[in-house]
Amino acid sequence: MQVVITGGAGFLGRRLVTRLLEGETLIGPSGAMTPIDTLVVFDASLPAPPLSSDSRLKVVTGDITDRNALAQAIDAQTTSVFHFAAVVSAAAEADFDLGMRVNLFGTLAVLDACRQLPQAPRVVFTSSIATFGGELPEVVDDTIPQAPQSSYGAHKAIGELLVNDYTRKGFIDGRAIRLPTIVVRPGTPNRAASTFASSIIREPLQHLDTVCPVSPATRLAILSPRKALDAFVLAHNLSAEAWGSMRSLIVPGLSITVDDMVKALRRVAGEKPLQHLRWEPNADIQRIISSWPGAFTSARAQRLGFQADASMDDIIRAFIEDDL
């Protein structure tokens, strides 16, 4: 079985690579758990630091809209694709054309590459809660229409429509999951509007100064990297029947205010890290973040086995364990 991860050199891509090479099994075309023969990482540039030296791993670099480059990754042997490659929210807002190119035309290129395959592959597409916006109830569920208030959110909503239509046509066996904000991301801040949600935990724990651009009362729905990985694998392994005709799903997150995130940091790591946190409101970031739902639920996701984190304290402890 050959698995392709686009954006595989990114943070979540790398974790999935590790998890799959270390023995996590996926359902193969036969419908049974199947060992991975080849794991292909497709990304814009070579992963740095390098990924595993496992002989099953193959790295292909190229532009996600370059159909020839993509054909080097998604080929006749491909049975599963995790499509993670994307330009994140603040970056897509700052550079409209870049966002359209990667998020819309890149997704189309991936879907069309999958469509060429002899057997429709399972395709896991990472959508986002940024697809929701406008007037929203306090808790958003599966019955609420998507009305994105950012280009990134629009691209992800369009991606879901394409994944659903390509699936209906039998070109792919698609599964789109709407992820909450991932916290705590390791490394350095990225260009997502929500990047602060990781920074305010990650930097203080490493005695580094950081800025929180939103108010303490701002409510976020968050998901740990561990639970995100669980969601990718589950989204992939669920049968087509379990998914049914609706191939989009909200992954439940932990609903929490920024203030309560900081309190959890204090509980887990004491007073000292908090000296590194400064509050500096940014209206643009606040606008984007406030347009996303701060709490949501999905009876369907729960029924299918998707799980939120139990507490912020657990999320912080897992970050210390996995990344520090």
Add this chain to the structure above:
Amino acid sequence: MQVVITGGAGFLGRRLVTRLLEGETLIGPSGAMTPIDTLVVFDASLPAPPLSSDSRLKVVTGDITDRNALAQAIDAQTTSVFHFAAVVSAAAEADFDLGMRVNLFGTLAVLDACRQLPQAPRVVFTSSIATFGGELPEVVDDTIPQAPQSSYGAHKAIGELLVNDYTRKGFIDGRAIRLPTIVVRPGTPNRAASTFASSIIREPLQHLDTVCPVSPATRLAILSPRKALDAFVLAHNLSAEAWGSMRSLIVPGLSITVDDMVKALRRVAGEKPLQHLRWEPNADIQRIISSWPGAFTSARAQRLGFQADASMDDIIRAFIEDDL
């Protein structure tokens, strides 16, 4: 003021051309009703029969995805665009690539041409109730998520997301209206799955045989050409403030069963035309039509002044008056 109609050689485009040349006024860039200096029809081929010989009319032919051809129609003088060009439902279902090309890439080409203009033009985009599908309540309203069950519906939902995002970015002043099935269309059947809804009235009235491919109990939401034209003009003329940040809207239609449509035909035209109607179930057509809501309402559309037809009898009488 320069107005462009893509797909302007089509049935609704032609009607709008007539209406605008005969004196219907539109709000111009100044915010006041403004006479039309130039009316540009863009279509794949020359209108047949030819359109008006009015000197304000200019016809440009070309492929909707050909950005150079489109630039001949949407130029620096353009203040308003009605984007009607589309591959209809059954045709997009039969030829996936053609549907994607015209409905997705064509819409992108139109939006990008508008984005180049010195001032963001008003853009009226015709979406459809085909953007709804899946498990639906009996009456669909503005609170129901779109889940299209056809490629055409997916393309229209994607178009709405693009119109909303291009508007939010200030590239256009967009207005997307979700139209019910237009009944009675003049002429001959087209490749929309819903074409029968016109044929079962139009053909019998002209002593021509026709086939109804869905069951009598099938419920449709329909809108007359007259009301559709009213909706185009209203959607255009409403202020940006009246539209607000949500640039998509359900246009209310008349909810009626096929059986009641036929009964209205009998009331208006007597028993004789009904001899030309044969019932011949087609599972594909029934599946697409049954996936669309048969009744919907929009408090917002009503507040803004969009109106459904009062009765099927009126719709049939208007068709006889306008087209026979």
